[in-house]
Amino acid sequence: MTINLEKIYFEYRVEGGKARAILxxxxxxxxxxxxDPKTGDALPQGVSSVLExxxxxxxxKNETVIQDRxxxxxxxxxxxxxxxxxxLNESPRREHALLPVHAVRELDANSFIKLSNRPGxxxxEKLAGKPYMQAVRRFQSVDLPENRLLKSFVWRLAKLLEMRxxxxxxxxxxxxKIHSWLCSGEAQAIGNWDNLPPNNTLLSHRDYRRVWDGWRWLQTLDDDIARDCAQFDARAKTMDLWTRYAQLWSAGKNLFSEMLLTFDYETFKILPWFSRLPLVHISRQNISRLNQRCVITDPVCVDFTALRPxxxxxxxxxxxxLPDTFLWQQWRRDAESVDLELFHSDAIWLHPQSITISMSDLLFSKDNISENFDRAARAFTNRLRNIFRSETLYWVVPDFLNDFELETIRRNLNACFANVEPLPRSVAAIFARADPARIKGEGYAIVVVDTIGSKVCAIKLQAKFDEDLKKRLPITRGFYWERCPPVIISNTDEGKTEPHGYDIPTVDAQKQWHxxxxxxxxxHIDSAVLKRDPRVGNFAFCINLTESPVRGGIYLHALQQxxxxxxxxxxxISELSIKVRKEGIYQRLHLVSRGTMVKPVRGKPVSIPVGEYFTLPAGKPYYLVPLSIGSDADDLGFAARLNSPAFPLKNDVPCKLNLTFEYGADDPYKLVFTPQDKSFPPVHATWQRTEDIIITDAPAPEYPPPKTWKELENFPKDGGSENNNLLMWVLREIAHLKRDLDSLTKPRATGRISHEWGTDRNGKYFTFALCYSAHEPVFIHQNSFAxxxxxxxxxxxxxxSFVLEEQGDGRYLGLKVARYEPCTNQDIFDEAEEREIIHSIRRKLYFPIIQVWRDGRSISDPECxxxxxxxxxxNCEYFFTLLSKDTTPDKVKSEIGFLLCCMHKDIRQESFxxxxEQINHGNIREKRTVGFALGNVSEPWQQVLLxxxxxxxxxxVLRVFSYAIWHEQSFVEKFSLAELQDILSSLSIMMxxxxxxxxxKHDKDKRTERNWTRSTVESLELLLGLLRTRVSSNPEIQMLLQPHQKITKEFAKQVERVTDIVLDSNILLFSHLQLNIQQPDGDLTPDLLYALRLSLCGDNGADAIHISGVSDNNFD
Incomplete structure (x- = not known):
């Protein structure tokens, strides 16, 4: 038997039974x-809402209307x-009609044909007998396909409603209403629906689309009812299952984790978004399921730092x-996402495919201007508007937050309330706890200590006197409070300042309850400790905030009235500044100077004078000017962006800056760049986070290409087109060193001068001496004297006495000639000779030996x-012999040891x-020597050393690494992720x-400046070398120093600070890295610091930085 709507209604009226159960x-x-009012589909909901x-x-009660199909x-x-x-939609129509002559507006060819057929x-004459003529008549018709469908739809709908x-x-x-409209003339003018395919109007018009949807559902209504009857038992089970869950929920003895439920009306299904069944946990105490409807009609002061404001x-x-839990989630599945509000939830499920945002996240999260945060803020503020019906709302703000970080929550609150005022927590605390009677006079200071999450800040407020205030509000005694910028006392977790965790049970990704x-x-901060802090100074007493200061906020409102x-x-307000290049040096341009005071009055912008001009450089399509805050110029995380049809500029244009501040506005700071020559209209800056773009493949400094052994034999000379053979250079200079050292360490001979002094062809004096150790007279030259x-x-x-040296032709030469002393037979090695040997080693052997053994090369290489x-x-054996000799001076041994360490894996154990021993004693004197000894860390002793x-x-150790990292290309790859993190942390402290x-110390003191320059350059070169981790094969190491990372931003800030120090001190910063950089004209920033600035920020200009080599000519 066919089951349709008519039969269901008939059985419901006659006997009930199954028909009643289906309905x-x-x-x-x-x-x-x-x-969904647009599509008609059932929308996802939270489990708490459904169970309620x-x-x-x-x-x-049963008398309610049955909501059937x-x-x-x-x-x-x-x-x-x-x-x-x-x-109704209308369309212009055109037809021919017989019209009175006075009503004719348009004629066509047919009109004239008809008129010509009339007598006259x-x-x-033709119109004299009958003043009518056939003309064109235009009118608006409602006889359109969409209106025909509407008429057919409501006619059939009326029949079904009458049956109901x-x-x-x-x-x-x-x-x-349907009966009335069907009887109207407008409906009578509409024709019948011909079951045509839907046109664009039916598919896209807001109202006709719903009519089309209803028409389609009417066509399948009887089939749908028949399917409902066939699935009766399965639907009864679904009802029974969720009714039992609702009974558990209403009993208040179980916690239900909030989750998203999806509905399918046609199949009568209710399914969790991810889990098959709701997550239930026994509660330790009974939960009241009475919905606490909270409505406040008076002005309020609200604190959003807690989960329940x-x-x-x-x-x-x-x-x-508030009884409501201000939490918001977005659940994702494939390309689909659904928002979920958790105001009355028992617990929150922190599913990996969900994004959770609390009210406090709108204050503290670093990404609080994204679209998700805006949607969460809109949900929260709409909820607040349903609770707080007054247009006046004060909201207390943590003092350490600035106006840029509060943009999202401030804008949404302003949209919902007409009179919204942000109020620092310290100011609210003053009005809650401070007694005006105790104020001793102007300058009386109170410090408020506020702890939120892991951040503790102190805010100093000073009393100021106003005679008008004393007359109008005697209770204040004429004193008002001036808030100073906050001082951060401690921040134990710099990566997160918001409170940890949630004040609500949670379920983790593994479905474990917490x-x-x-x-x-x-x-609690002791007052004595605060007074010793120069940033705080002296004050009368301290208020340690232990609870929300909202009472003080609403009391302030009453007084302000x-x-x-x-x-x-x-x-x-805090200092704001930007970087500008002036006279070739980047300097701070203050937008807001220290001590700038503003009054918190809504709707009255305050002009803040900016005394300097800002020059917009030519050729840029837009400008992004990063902002710094505070006296230390900390990175604010925001930048002023300038866009204009006049960009790019053909020439540099100086601009006057006009800055205004409006308390509590959507955009408190408004900055306008006005060109001095008025060549283009003023440009209004827009503020945007500098973290919006995350770069994951920022350029890394390139390592100079390693030389081959063949290239070492044809090494180009500096500043010339000729080549040097470094291998021959090394052998030649070691031979010279041998000769010099042998002349100093050989036993001295004695003799007696036997001839008068003569002159050679160069005018130099010479003579001969007789010696028992020589068969011939010994030649003595004037250049051979000690x-x-x-x-x-x-x-x-x-x-x-002299050093006897036999020439190749059998003749003898006397060197180091001196008077005979009783100690003549002992070795003589004076300080001057020692200095000369050391100078010769550094000048002649450092460069070739370092270059030959650079990049892990060894004389055991097959290509050598x-x-x-x-x-x-x-030669190495000769060096080892020198080190073992007691007669070799310690300083010469040090130089020989350095040469051997440059040869890293080609040396013996006793050399390293x-x-x-130095490492074990914690004092590495020769950092460069140890750095070169590490080589490519291929030998076991090198690995132990590292x-x-x-x-x-x-x-x-870091100074050691600064040499090693530019001596061997693969050195940076020898560290693990944890080791690199420790190194970066130590390097940050070092910088x-x-x-x-x-x-x-005195006029001739050069060592102080040289040591300072060397230590500064070493840290900068190490940082530049560590940036090569960006091309690591390990994804985690590769991301370690990307521009968006916090440590990278900290390094960028330190580089800017060091740049200021170097430029102010006017000291030449020598770097061993040979950098090829095209700096802007007039930029005096040292090349090394300029390269670091671009590389750390991921600037495109970093790709144009080339490191052609490492200079080893001068280490001092």
Whole structure:
């Protein structure tokens, strides 16, 4: 037997039974579901809302209207039908009609043909007998396809509603309206619907689209009812399941984790978004399910730092907490997302596919201007508007937040309330706790200590006197409060300043339940400690905030009502500045100077004078000017963006800056750039976060290409087109060093001058001496005397001592000639000779040896020339012999040890043992030597050395790494992620400790400046080398120093600070890195600092920075 709507209604009227049960199922589902007014689909809901509706449904009386399928169709189309009845679509039409002559407006060819067929010679004669003629008539017609569908739809709908009235006894209020419209002339002029395909109007028009949807549903109404009957048992099980859940919920003994439920009206399904069943947990205490409807009609002061906002109204000035939990989630699945409000939830499910935002996140989150935060703020403020019906609302703000960080919540509050005023927590605390009678006079100071999350800040407020205020509001004694900028006392977790956790049970991603987090206890700061802090100074007494100061906020409102237009407090807004290039140096341009005071008056912008001009450089399509805040010029995280049709400019244009501040406005700061030459209209700056763009592939400094052994034999000379053979250079200079050292360490011979002094062809004096150790007379030249002696000091017969050296032709030469002393037979090695040897090593051997053994090269490499390898093995043995000799001076040994360490893996164990001793003692004197000894960290002893260094990354260790990282390309790859994090943390501290160069101890003191420059450059070069981690194969290491990371921004700030120090000190910053950089004209920033500035910020200009080599000519 066919089951349709008519049969269901008939059985419902006659006997009830199954027909009544089917209608009750439809009614149950429609009452717990929300339908999209546009599409008619059932919308997702939170489980708490659904369970509450099911519980309420069981308590409803039976006389309510049954919401079946026909009701859903009417409900979806009701308002559209009513609107269309009053404003049908019309279309212009054209037809021929016989019209009176005075009504004719348009004629066409047919009109003249008809007129010509009438008797008469002229038009007057033709119209004389009958003043009518056939003309064109234009009119607006409603006989359109969409109106034909409307007429057919409401006609059929009326029949079904009449049947519903007869069967159930319910008359829908739209039924008389349909009857009335169908009898109208407008409806009579509409033709019949021909079941045509829908046109664009039916598919896109707001109202006709709903009529089309209703028409489609009417076509399948009987089939849908038949399917409902066939699925009766399955639908009954669904009802029973969710009714049991609703009973558990209403009993108040179980916690239900908030989750998203999806509805499918056609299949009668209710399914959780991710989980199959709701997550339920036994509650430790009974939960009241009475919905606490809170409505406040008086002005209020609200604190949003808690999950349940605290408020105080002007009615009783008592602090209370709202019962609602101000949480918002966005659930994602594939490309679909749904927003969920959790105002009455038992617990929150922190699912990995959901985004959770609390009211306090709008204050503290670093990403609080994104679209999700804006949607959450809109939901929160709409909820607040339903609770607080007064147009006046004060909201207390943590003092350490600035106006830029509050943009989202401030804008949404301003949209919902006409009179909204942000109030610093310290000001509210003053009016809650301070007694005007105790104020001793102007300048009387109170400090408020506020703890929120992990951040503790102190705010100083000073009393100021106003005679007018004293007359108008005697209770104040004429004193108002001036708030000073906040001082951060401690911040134990710099990555997060908002309170940790949620004051509500949570369910983690593994569906494990967790209790509500306890609120952070306020930190008590001793007044004596604060007074010793120079940023705070002296004060009368301290207020440690332990509770929300909303009572003080609403008390301030009451006083302000009496004071009228005289403010009871004022604010010293924080310093704001930007960087400008002036005379080739980047300097701070203050937008807001220290001590700028504004009065908190809504709707009255205050002009803040900016004394300097800002030059817009030519050629840029837009300008992004980062802002700094405070006296330390901390990065604010916001930038002023300038866009104009006049950009890019052809020439640099100086602009005057006009800055205004309006308390509590959507955009408190308004900055206008006005060109001095008026070449284009003034440009209004817009504020945007500098973190909006996250760069994950920022450019990394390139390492100079390693040389091959062949290239070392043809090494280009500096500043010329000729080449050097570095291998021959090394061998030659080591041979010279051998000769010089041998002449100093050989035993001295004695002799007696046997000839008078003669002159050679160059005019130099020479003579001969007889010596028992030589078979021939020994040639003595005037250049062969020891330091301080000349030929005039000796005559024939004088006994002398000298170093005897046999020439290749069998002749003998006397070197280091001196008077004979009893100690002649001992070795002589004076300080002057020692200095000369050291100078010779540094000038002649440093460069070639460092270059040859750079990039992990070794004489054991297969590509190394065999002749060079053999000779260098002998030379290394010679160096080892020198180190073992007691007669070799310590300073010379140090230089020889440096040369050996440059050869890293080609040296013996005894050559590097002293390095481990220095590390164990915690004092590395030769940082460069240890850095070069590390080489490519391929030998076991090198790996042990690196592990010991990394274990304790002191300043000395970091200076070692600054040499090693530019001596071997793969050195940066030897560190793990944890080791790199420790190194970066230590390097950050090291750079923070860079201060101005100490003054010279005396006029000839060059060492102080040289040591300061070296230590400063080492930290900067290490930082530039560590930026090569951006091309690491490890994704985590690759992201370590990307521009958006906090540590990178901290380094960028330190680089700017060091730049200011260097430019102010006028000290030449020498770097061993040979940088090829194209700096802007007139920019005096040192190349190394300029390269770091671009690289740290991920600037596109960093790609144009090339490091062609590392200079080893000068280390001092």
């Amino acid at each position: 009750e199922q439809q009614d149950w589902y429609c009452r717990i579901a929300d339908f 509706r099911i519980s309420d449904y069981a308590l409803q 026909l009701w859903r169709i009417v409900d979806h189309c009701r308002h559209s039908i009513e609107r269309l009845f009053h404003a 010679r002229t038009v007057r 009235l007869d069967s159930i006894g319910h008359e829908d209020e739209i039924l008389p 605290c408020y105080a109204s002007s009615a009783d000035q008592v602090a209370r907490s 209790d509500a987090s306890q609120s952070t206890k306020s930190v 009496q004071a009228g237009d005289i403010p009871l407090w004022c604010d010293q 330091r301080g002696l000349t030929c005039t000091d000796f005559v024939v017969g004088d006994e002398i 020339p065999q002749n060079f390898s053999t000779k260098m093995k002998n 043992q002293w390095i481990f 592990s010991q260094l990394v274990a304790n990354p002191t300043t000395d 923070k400790n860079i201060q101005c160069c100490p003054p010279r």
